Amino acid sequence: MPELPEVETMVRGLRPALLGATLREVEVLDDFLLVEMTSDLFIRRAGGAQVERVDRRGKWVVIQCADDRGWIVIQPRMTGGFWRVPPPRPEHIRLIFRTSGTGETVWFCDSRRLGKIAWYPNDSTAQAAFARSQGPDALVITKQELRDRLRGTSRGIKATLMDQKVLAGIGNIYADEILYQSRIHPSRVASGLKATELTRLHRAIGEILNHAIAVEGSTFDAGYRTVLGLEGGFLATNAMYGRGGQPCPGCGEPIERARIAGLIGRSSYFCPRCQPLPKA
DNA sequence: CGGTTACCCTGGATGC
């Protein structure tokens, strides 16, 4: 669930607790999430470090420690999330930072344990990890970059938008909203978009993601919450995701829910009238 | 090599 807007909201929420603070005590409650290191090693690396920056890269949370000590990179993936207040499900706590400086405690919870916690010793190893897994961030990619990255593939546009190596940050929910606003069918071949469609797509990426950040992301069921435990507002007024069978806000046609090739088992929601698929 | 799919994991919803 945490896509770019949720992770951006997390990072903004974490900064008051972590920026300039010292990670006085690091507690690992589940070493399954740690990437190629033991709990003891991670605690030795991060314990006592001062936090210099808290940033987002795609869907990843990046905590840069002062004095070139190293980088903590946390991938919330499906169900990971941070808390600055005691989390409601303590059995899902995987990592705790107790700080001095701000005196706050930060909890990382992850019910499904799909999240990852990595350590990189310096800028170049961290940047190499980003380059291996991620293309340009969806919030800053230019139209020309987007065009170049969609070129030469026969894949569908939705699968391509969700490929983090093409551009980083878009997942299933926002892909559907972006494609609806762009009036592009999710199965369209990514390299076959017309110039006007590419312009609409690039604009929609920025508008949808920035709007979602402004309302603090998407919450449904027991999923994502802000660091203070609040629900995000995006799905209260969104157009497509999760609205199969409801009338399209643009034309009234029932919203279609389908499984689209190249997206494994994920559901796609779109309006068959506003997002027509040209016959092959 | 590009594209597709199985799988990692758990909790909540649904079905019998």
Added chain:
DNA sequence: TGCATCCAGGGTAACC
């Protein structure tokens, strides 16, 4: 009430 099944989807690895 209890048990089985399905679904959620971010990301990696194996496969064709």
